[in-house]
Amino acid sequence: MHNCKETRERFTELVLDGDPRAEKLLDQCEECRAEFESLTATLRMTTRLRETVAPTESYWTSYHAQLRSNLEQFHAKAQRLRHAKAQREELKPGLGFVFASLRQPLRLCVKTFLRPVPVPLGVALFAVGLVLALFGIRAPQQPATPPQAPAVVQVPVEVPTVQEKVVTQVVYRDRRRVSKPSKRVINSPTAESTIARSQDTLSGFKPTDEVKLTVIKGGSPNEK
């Protein structure tokens, strides 16, 4: 049974692939055929455009000239880089070169020194070598240079200091108030007894001729 939705979903593939089964599918539905033809016409138009829309020959001439110029620049740059790299390699030989140059002297040393020798000679050579080694070890122990002046190293030492502390204390001393007779309080009844008491102790008192009286009013020092 024909299904329009499924058929139209396959349109793109049918058009682009040029599938011959398309005709069979489209025979069953006129709407699908119209849709398919519209799609084919669109793609045919773009194909025709691809063929007709092309740059002129003069464009291609300048295009290839530009491409050649770019390639030559790139080629020259690559050659310069290659040349510089080769020069660097010439200036800096690798480890292989060092080992190759050392191979021949090493082989000569092995041939010279690793030969079979008689036992007494070997013992004697071993003893000589041992003595030389002992001297070699002891030699650095003897002071070869005169003793140098001891180096002065300044080490900061902390010295304990006695810190005196001054303590200030206010001591209040109990002062006995000396009672002075006041002229003002003479008239008061309690003053009579005071006078009487003082008369007992004022034997031999001789009053002065002048009386100096100062009256203080209120508590303010400015008021007299």
Add this chain to the structure above:
Amino acid sequence: MIVSESDSDLVRRAQAEDIDAFCLLAERYARRIHLLASHYCRHAQDAEDLSQEVWLKAYQALPSFRFESSFYTWLRRITINAFLNHRRSSFFRRGGQTTAVQLVPIDMEAPETFHSSSPENIYNKLLFENVVSALAELTPSQRLSFLLRHYEGMSYDEIANAMNCSAGTVKKGVSRAIGKLRARLSPESEEPETLEFSNAQL
């Protein structure tokens, strides 16, 4: 009678740093690469720069060509990578605006693309403008999928393999591109802007 050299011979010569041989290869395939680039890029100058860049990259990578496929298949792979990288770089250059489409008078945009100003060529200009505008509404991946499928005849699997995506994604992109083209190129859906421009041209 001049016998043209095969691609393989030219590639061997080019691998030995023969620029002339590489230029001969470029002359053979430059139009196909340029066609793809002109449909991929909105502006003619961008298309020319991109196609030149493809050839430089191909020359740079030529020593790695091992004759396991045809030269054009190898070149097409380089083209796809260059297009995708161009998309990324232009994405960053434009600060994230992937679709910057604007209508520019065709005579200013591609002065040397068309031969003369005959009515047929003017019609082709408008058609080309419509096709490129329709393609510009797609994402770069969808646009490239359509171009490779329709103009290059690659299978969905080949495109998916080249673009590192699934075949379903490619199918969707191609279908979407065809839908856009149909909407643009069908006679009943011409836009007022296009009509005004065509009147000015005619």
